[in-house]
Amino acid sequence: MTSATLAPDRPAGNRRSVRGGLPLTRVSGLGLGVAMVWFSLLVLIPLAAVAVTAAGGGWDGFWRTVTNEQTAATIRLTVGTALLVTLVNIVMGTLIAWVLVRDNFFGKRALEILIDVPFALPTIVAGLVLLSLYGPGSPLGVNIANTRIAVFLAFLFVTLPFIVRTVQPVLAELDPEVEEAAASLGASRYTTFRRIVLPSLTPAIAAGAALSFARAVGEYGSLVLLTGNLPMRTEVASVRILSSIENDNLDSAAAVAVVLLAISLAVIVVLDVIQRRVMRRG
Amino acid sequence: MSIEIVNVGKRFGDFVALDDVSVSIPSGRLTALLGPSGGGKSTLLRIIAGLERADTGKVEIEGVDATRLPPQKRNVGFVFQHYAAFKHLTVRRNVAFGLEIRKRPKDEVRSRVDELLALVHLEQFAERLPAQLSGGQRQRMALARALAVEPTVLLLDEPFGALDAKVRKELRDWLRRLHDEVHVTTVFVTHDQEEALEVADEIVVINEGRVEQIGSPDDLYDQPANEFVMRFLGPVTQLGDQLVRPHDLRLSTDLTGTTGAAARVTRVTRIGFEIRVDVATTGGQPVTVTLTRNEFLALGIEVDSDVRVSLTPGSPTTTVSAPTQPPTKAPALTPTP
Amino acid sequence: MAEHLIAARTQVGRRPGRYVLRIVVTAYLFFLVAWPLYLVGRNAFADGLTSLNDILTDPDVTHALRLSVVIAVAAVVINTVFGVGISILLVRYDFPGKRTLNALLDMPLSVSPIVVGLALVLVYGGREGWFGPTLESAGLQIIFAVPGMVLATVFVALPLVIREVVPVLQEVGDEQEQAARSLGANAVQTFRRITLPAIKWGVIYGVVLSLARSLGEFGAVKVVSGNVLGETRTATLVVEEKYLNFDKGGSYATAFLLALVAVACIIVVSVLRPKEDR
Numbered sequence: 077m078t079s080a081t082l083a084p085d086r087p088a089g090n091r092r093s094v095r096g097g098l099p100l101t102r103v104s105g106l107g108l109g110v111a112m113v114w115f116s117l118l119v120l121i122p123l124a125a126v127a128v129t130a131a132g133g134g135w136d137g138f139w140r141t142v143t144n145e146q147t148a149a150t151i152r153l154t155v156g157t158a159l160l161v162t163l164v165n166i167v168m169g170t171l172i173a174w175v176l177v178r179d180n181f182f183g184k185r186a187l188e189i190l191i192d193v194p195f196a197l198p199t200i201v202a203g204l205v206l207l208s209l210y211g212p213g214s215p216l217g218v219n220i221a222n223t224r225i226a227v228f229l230a231f232l233f234v235t236l237p238f239i240v241r242t243v244q245p246v247l248a249e250l251d252p253e254v255e256e257a258a259a260s261l262g263a264s265r266y267t268t269f270r271r272i273v274l275p276s277l278t279p280a281i282a283a284g285a286a287l288s289f290a291r292a293v294g295e296y297g298s299l300v301l302l303t304g305n306l307p308m309r310t311e312v313a314s315v316r317i318l319s320s321i322e323n324d325n326l327d328s329a330a331a332v333a334v335v336l337l338a339i340s341l342a343v344i345v346v347l348d349v350i351q352r353r354v355m356r357r358g
Numbered sequence: 359m360s361i362e363i364v365n366v367g368k369r370f371g372d373f374v375a376l377d378d379v380s381v382s383i384p385s386g387r388l389t390a391l392l393g394p395s396g397g398g399k400s401t402l403l404r405i406i407a408g409l410e411r412a413d414t415g416k417v418e419i420e421g422v423d424a425t426r427l428p429p430q431k432r433n434v435g436f437v438f439q440h441y442a443a444f445k446h447l448t449v450r451r452n453v454a455f456g457l458e459i460r461k462r463p464k465d466e467v468r469s470r471v472d473e474l475l476a477l478v479h480l481e482q483f484a485e486r487l488p489a490q491l492s493g494g495q496r497q498r499m500a501l502a503r504a505l506a507v508e509p510t511v512l513l514l515d516e517p518f519g520a521l522d523a524k525v526r527k528e529l530r531d532w533l534r535r536l537h538d539e540v541h542v543t544t545v546f547v548t549h550d551q552e553e554a555l556e557v558a559d560e561i562v563v564i565n566e567g568r569v570e571q572i573g574s575p576d577d578l579y580d581q582p583a584n585e586f587v588m589r590f591l592g593p594v595t596q597l598g599d600q601l602v603r604p605h606d607l608r609l610s611t612d613l614t615g616t617t618g619a620a621a622r623v624t625r626v627t628r629i630g631f632e633i634r635v636d637v638a639t640t641g642g643q644p645v646t647v648t649l650t651r652n653e654f655l656a657l658g659i660e661v662d663s664d665v666r667v668s669l670t671p672g673s674p675t676t677t678v679s680a681p682t683q684p685p686t687k688a689p690a691l692t693p694t695p
Numbered sequence: 696m697a698e699h700l701i702a703a704r705t706q707v708g709r710r711p712g713r714y715v716l717r718i719v720v721t722a723y724l725f726f727l728v729a730w731p732l733y734l735v736g737r738n739a740f741a742d743g744l745t746s747l748n749d750i751l752t753d754p755d756v757t758h759a760l761r762l763s764v765v766i767a768v769a770a771v772v773i774n775t776v777f778g779v780g781i782s783i784l785l786v787r788y789d790f791p792g793k794r795t796l797n798a799l800l801d802m803p804l805s806v807s808p809i810v811v812g813l814a815l816v817l818v819y820g821g822r823e824g825w826f827g828p829t830l831e832s833a834g835l836q837i838i839f840a841v842p843g844m845v846l847a848t849v850f851v852a853l854p855l856v857i858r859e860v861v862p863v864l865q866e867v868g869d870e871q872e873q874a875a876r877s878l879g880a881n882a883v884q885t886f887r888r889i890t891l892p893a894i895k896w897g898v899i900y901g902v903v904l905s906l907a908r909s910l911g912e913f914g915a916v917k918v919v920s921g922n923v924l925g926e927t928r929t930a931t932l933v934v935e936e937k938y939l940n941f942d943k944g945g946s947y948a949t950a951f952l953l954a955l956v957a958v959a960c961i962i963v964v965s966v967l968r969p970k971e972d973r
Contacts, residue, residue, distance in 0.1 A: 272444055
C-alpha cells in the first residue's frame with residue numbers, strides 16, 4: 077500500500093524490502109552502472125571526502141576539534157535537545173496518529189494537511205513562522221527567541237511528521253478483532269493498549285523516532301532566525317560547522333560533520349534492524 | 359437455559375441487522391447460528407459477547423443479566439474467523455493472556471497452558487510466533503486461548519471460514535470431539551448448512567435479522583418450518599405447489615399408476631455415484647430427480663422416456679408461497695421502533 | 696464483513712475519552728503549525744499588498760525566485776529519471792550489494808544539509824576540492840555557481856521519488872510486464888506501455904514532493920552558493936537576507952510565497968491520493 081505520507085519516511089511496517097528479482101541483463105547492468113557512478117559522484121565520494129578530511133588531522137586533531145569547549149557545547153545541545161524532542165514526539169506523534177486513525181470528526185482532513193506542512197515548508201520559512209508566534213511581538217506575549225527553548229521548538233516543528241506518518245498506516249492496518257479478543261479475555265482498554273496495541277506499534281514508533289532524531293540533529297534552516305546562534309547557549313552543531321566553513325576552516329568543519337554523519341549512519345542501521353525484525357514477525 | 363436472548367434488536371444506520379430476536383440457547387450443548395451472509399447471525403453472536411450492544415432487548419448469560427455488561431466482565435470465550443492472534447506474543451503467551459490478566463499464580467498459568475496446548479495438539483509449537491503457524495494451527499491456538507479462562511460460554515464466529523476445504527473438515531470433526539470432552543456451552547456461527555448439520559446439537563436458522571426456525575438437525579431437515587429453511591438446508595425442486603428434495607422423488611416407468619404426475623425425461627446428467635434426471639411434467643413444469651446409479655440402471659430410462667414422478671411417502675415438503683419467487687426475496691422487514 | 700466494519704466504527708464512537716484526545720491533538724497542531732503559519736500570511740499583508748508588490752518588482756528578488764524555480768526543476772528532472780531507474784533496478788533485479796545500496800539511498804534524508812554542502816565543497820570546491828580544480832581548469836565551475844546548487848538540491852531530495860515508486864512497483868508485480876514480453880514487446884516498449892502507466896501516480900507524488908523539497912532547500916544551497924546578490928541567491932536565501940537586514944515585510948512576503956507553494960503541493964498530493972489510502 078502507498079501510505080498517505082508526505083513525510084520523508086516509510087512506515088516500518090512497509091519499509092521497502094527489496095529481496096529477490098531477476099539477474100541483471102546487459103541493459104539493466106549498464107543502467108545500474110550509470111546509476112552507481114552518479115550516486116557515487118553525488119553522495120558517496122562527497123561523504124567519503126568529509127571522513128577523509130576529518131581523518132587528515134589524525135585522531136588527536138579530530139579529538140581536539142570536537143572536544144573544543146564551544147564545539148562540544150553545540151554537540152551536547154544538539155543531541156540533548158534532539159533526544160528530548162524525540163521523546164515528546166514519541167508521545168505526541170503516537171497520540172496524533174491514534175486520533176487520525178481512530179477518531180472521525182469535522183476538520184480531520186485539515187489536521188492531516190497540517191501534519192505535512194513542516195515537511196514541505198522551507199526550513200528558513202519554518203523559522204520565520206515560529207518566530208511570528210513565539211518571537212518578539214508574539215500575540216501570546218511570550219518571547220523565546222534566542223533561547224534554548226527556541227531550539228527545542230524548532231526541532232519539534234520540523235520533526236512533527238515523522239512518527240505520525242510511520243505509526244498511522246500501521247495503526248490503520250491493525251485488526252480490530254485483535255483488540256476485541258483481548259477485551260473478551262478480560263483486558264481493560266488500558267491493558268489492551270499497553271499489552272496488545274503498543275507492542276504492535278513499537279517498530280513503527282522506533283523507526284519514526286530514529287528519523288526524527290536524525291532530522292533534529294542535522295537541522296539548520298529553521299534555527300537561523302529563531303535562535304540567534306549564540307555560542308555556548310543556542311548554537312547547534314550545524315551552525316558550528318557552517319561558521320567553520322565560512323572561516324575557511326574545512327578541517328574542523330569536517331570533524332564535527334563526521335560526528336553528525338556517524339549519527340545518521342547509526343540511524344540507518346537501526347532502521348534496517350527494525351525492518352528485519354518486523355519482517356520476521358509477519 | 360444458558361443464554362437467553364429476549365426481543366433483541368440492532369440497527370446499523372438504516373440497516374436492520376436484528377429484528378426482535380428471541381432465542382434460548384441450552385447449557386452444555388453445541389449450537390449453530392446458521393444463515394446466509396449479512397443475515398444478522400454474527401451480530402447476534404457479537405451481542406452475546408458484548409462486542410456489540412443491542413439497541414433493544416435483553417441478554418442473559420447463566421441467569422445473569424448481561425445486557426449492559428462490557429465484554430471484559432462476561433467471561434465468554436470468543437474465536438474470530440481470522441484468528442485475531444496476538445502477533446508479537448508466542449503461542450504460549452497468547453494462550454496465557456487471559457490468565458495473566460486475571461493475575462493467576464505463575465505455576466497455575468503454566469500448567470493450565472500446557473494442558474490446553476496438549477488439548478489442541480500444539481505442545482511442540484509453544485515457543486513459536488503465530489506467523490510461524492498454519493491457518494488451522496492458528497485457529498486451534500485461538501481456541502485454546504479462549505478456553506484458557508474457563509469461559510461460561512464459548513462463541514465462535516465462522517471459525518473455519520478462512521481455512522481451505524480439507525483443513526475445515528478436519529477442524530469441524532475435531533471441534534465436535536473437543537466439545538464432547540469439554541462440554542462448555544458453545545455457539546458457533548456458520549453459513550455452511552453442511553457444517554451446521556454435521557457438528558451442531560441444535561441449529562438456529564437466522565435470515566434477514568429474524569429467526570426462521572430453531573431445532574435439532576433432524577427437526578430442521580425433516581420438518582422445515584418454511585420455504586426458506588427448506589431451501590437453505592439442501593437442494594430442492596418443485597413438484598406441483600410443493601417444494602421437495604430431489605432425492606425424495608421416485609420415477610416409475612409403470613405409466614398405468616395413478617400416483618404422481620406424468621412426465622417426460624429431458625436430460626440425464628451423471629455426477630459421480632448420483633444420476634440427476636431432469637423431467638418435464640405434462641403441465642410443462644421442470645422437475646429434478648436425483649437417483650442412485652443402481653436405481654437409474656434398474657429403470658432403464660433415457661432422454662424422451664415417459665415416466666411418472668412421485669414423492670416417497672413421509673418425505674419433508676413445504677408449500678411454495680409464490681411459485682416464481684426466489685428464496686432470498688423474503689418479505690421486506692419492517693423497521694423496529 | 697461490511698456490517699462488522701460499521702460495528703467497529705460505532706464502538707469507537709462511544710468512547711468519552713476521545714474528546715480529550717481530539718482536543719489535545721487539535722490544540723497541539725494549532726499552536727505548533729496552524730497559528731504560526733497563519734501569522735506569516737498576516738504579517739506578509741500587514742501593509743496591505745505593499746510588501747508583496749515591493750518584492751515582486753525588486754529585480755534581485757524576481758531573479759532569486761526564477762533561480763529557485765530553475766534549480767528546483769532541474770533537480771526534480773534529474774531525481775525523477777534516476778529515481779525511477781533505480782527503483783526498477785531495486786525491485787525487479789537482483790545484484791550483489793543491493794541491500795546496502797537500498798539502505799544508503801535513504802542516507803540523504805538523515806544528513807544535515809550543512810554537511811551535504813560541506814561534502815560537496817570538499818570534492819568540487821574550486822581551490823582545494825578533490826575534483827574541483829581539474830573541473831575548473833576545464834571551464835566548469837561547480838561550487839559558488841548554479842551547478843553546485845543543483846547538485847546540493849538533488850542530494851537532499853534524492854530518495855523522495857524512490858520512496859514513492861518502489862512500493863507501487865512492488866504492489867503492481869511483474870506479471871503484466873512478463874505478459875507484454877511474451878507478446879513480443881522489447882524492454883523499452885514494455886517500460887513505456889506497461890510499467891510507466893502502472894507507476895504513474897507514484898511518480899507524480901514523488902515529483903510533487905521533490906518539487907516542494909527542492910524549492911525550499913536552504914542550508915545545503917547556502918553553503919555551496921556563495922549567496923551572490925543577483926547571481927546565486929535563491930528565494931530561501933532572500934528570506935534570511937531580508938529578515939537580517941530589517942526588511943521584515945519583504946522577508947515575510949517572500950516566505951509567504953514559498954509557504955503558499957509548499958502548502959499547495961501538500962494539498963495537491965492529498966487530493967490526488969486515493970481516499971482509501973488515508
